[in-house]
Structure formats: C-alpha cells, structure tokens
Amino acid sequence: MSADKPLPDAQLTIDARHMACPMPLLKAKQGMNQLTSGEVLCLLATDAGSMRDIPAYCKISGHFLIAERATDTEFCYWLQKR
Numbered sequence: 696m697s698a699d700k701p702l703p704d705a706q707l708t709i710d711a712r713h714m715a716c717p718m719p720l721l722k723a724k725q726g727m728n729q730l731t732s733g734e735v736l737c738l739l740a741t742d743a744g745s746m747r748d749i750p751a752y753c754k755i756s757g758h759f760l761i762a763e764r765a766t767d768t769e770f771c772y773w774l775q776k777r
Contacts, residue, residue: 703761703773705737706730712769716744720752723774727758730776735761738772745770 711719
C-alpha cells in the first residue's frame with residue numbers, strides 16, 4: 696500500500712509493542728477470533744519477527760493482509776478476517 700493512500704478503518708486495534716515473539720502473532724490470532732467476516736484488525740508491533748509471522752499467518756489462515764507499514768522500530772499491520 697502506498698504511503699499516500701488512506702489506511703483502512705479497523706474495528707479492533709491490538710497494541711503488541713514491546714512484546715517478544717511469539718506474542719504479537721498470538722495477540723493477532725486472539726483478536727481475529729473476536730471479529731466477524733470482513734472486519735479489520737490493526738496490529739501494532741515492535742518485534743521484527745512479526746514481519747515474517749503475520750504474512751505467513753494470513754496465508755495459512757486465509758485472512759487478508761490488506762496493509763502494512765514499517766518504520767525503523769515499529770510495524771503496523773491491517774488484517775481483514777476472511
């Protein structure tokens with residue numbers, strides 16, 4: 696997603712910053728269980744392993760990674776429940 700496009704609205708935001716692997720992934724899974732089909736979860740993380748874990752989780756689970764943003768220290772993901 697390009698930086699000039701608006702970010703998706705999220706029905707649930709989970710702050711998993713400062714949590715070590717595998718906690719961001721586990722928090723994302725728990726959050727997705729709270730949503731209904733089509734709703735969006737925003738996950739905030741500082742663990743670099745999330746860059747690998749979150750896309751892999753979406754691929755395996757069938758959920759959609761609709762946007763992601765990264766800075767040097769923080770990663771943000773928007774996942775849409777299938």
